[in-house]
Amino acid sequence: MRALRVPALETGRIACKCRSAIFRKTTSLTPAATPDPADPARRRLLAAGALLAQPGAAALAQAPPREGVQVGPRSSFESLVPAAQIEAEAARGYREMIAQARAARRLAPPEHVQLRRLVMISTRLRPFAGMWNPRAIAWQWEVNLINSPQVNAFCMPGGKIAFYWGILARLQLTDDEVAMVMGHEMTHALREHGRSQIGKQVATQGTIALLAGLFGWSNASRQAANVGGHLLSLKYSRDDETEADLIGLELAARAGYDPRSALSLWRKMEEASKGAPPAFLSDHPSNPDRLHTIAANIPRVQGLFERAPKPEQRFGPPLAG
Numbered sequence: 001m002r003a004l005r006v007p008a009l010e011t012g013r014i015a016c017k018c019r020s021a022i023f024r025k026t027t028s029l030t031p032a033a034t035p036d037p038a039d040p041a042r043r044r045l046l047a048a049g050a051l052l053a054q055p056g057a058a059a060l061a062q063a064p065p066r067e068g069v070q071v072g073p074r075s076s077f078e079s080l081v082p083a084a085q086i087e088a089e090a091a092r093g094y095r096e097m098i099a100q101a102r103a104a105r106r107l108a109p110p111e112h113v114q115l116r117r118l119v120m121i122s123t124r125l126r127p128f129a130g131m132w133n134p135r136a137i138a139w140q141w142e143v144n145l146i147n148s149p150q151v152n153a154f155c156m157p158g159g160k161i162a163f164y165w166g167i168l169a170r171l172q173l174t175d176d177e178v179a180m181v182m183g184h185e186m187t188h189a190l191r192e193h194g195r196s197q198i199g200k201q202v203a204t205q206g207t208i209a210l211l212a213g214l215f216g217w218s219n220a221s222r223q224a225a226n227v228g229g230h231l232l233s234l235k236y237s238r239d240d241e242t243e244a245d246l247i248g249l250e251l252a253a254r255a256g257y258d259p260r261s262a263l264s265l266w267r268k269m270e271e272a273s274k275g276a277p278p279a280f281l282s283d284h285p286s287n288p289d290r291l292h293t294i295a296a297n298i299p300r301v302q303g304l305f306e307r308a309p310k311p312e313q314r315f316g317p318p319l320a321g
């Protein structure tokens with residue numbers, strides 16, 4: 001497992017800005033001409049400067065560590081492809097997939113109780129998405145439920161979420177467990193794991209068709225690249241999986257869902273993988289340390305969960321069978 005670090009949003013960069021602001025204020029109070037230390041105005045200015053500096057310095061010295069999970073830096077490969085274009089292609093791929101599900105009468109209608117459940121849970125998690133990716137504040141989030149026995153779920157770049165009936169019915173997920181899956185999937189989009197994988201492929205394989213699709217914008221090149229379909233078929237790395245587990249845990253805890261349910265979720269997933277592994281696990285490779293890593297991080301989010309407003313409405317899983 002790689003070293004864990006605090007997200008860039010809440011690390012020393014903010015402290016540095018604060019420090020330089022204090023420095024500017026303090027130094028601007030110092031006259032450029034030769035000062036007279038006995039001058040009362042000069043003494044007042046120095047005292048004011050000291051007062052300005054002290055609270056800031058004290059705040060810096062006493063700044064509490066970030067509450068929540070700690071993860072590593074983002075992949076540098078993501079910068080090779082523009083986020084807006086990845087999100088546009090993901091939206092196109094999602095629309096096509098939803099249209100196909102609708103044509104096959106496999107799309108849950110808006111009033112379906114299990115879809116309302118998914119929408120409610122995603123709505124509770126979404127306010128915390130911007131902490132991990134400022135672009136997410138402007139995303140047009142969508143949630144759909146597809147009537148398929150697959151044990152699977154995903155969230156594409158730009159916040160396009162789908163759950164398959166099989167993951168709810170076969171694993172008999174509680175609301176807290178659904179929130180853990182939702183948080184995990186949202187994290188893949190928020191931390192742009194798909195974008196960095198495509199960036200890595202562009203860097204290592206020189207995927208010309210992919211670049212043509214991204215930058216050429218002709219229908220032919222877009223179809224050749226099929227970026228949207230490509231995003232749907234990505235398999236994530238173990239590092240991405242660990243990051244999705246941890247940030248997902250925090251998102252769900254902040255939304256009022258019990259972080260201990262991440263353990264029961266993955267135990268159910270392991271149980272279901274005896275025999276043929278569910279699609280979810282083949283797209284999201286597990287590792288022997290998963291439960292241990294999650295368990296070790298629960299105390300980091302327990303306080304967030306305890307203080308969070310809890311959902312007023314609770315749903316049950318679909319009837320088994």
Ligand SMILES: [Zn+2]
Binds near residue numbers: 188240241244283
């Ligand atoms: Zn995953």
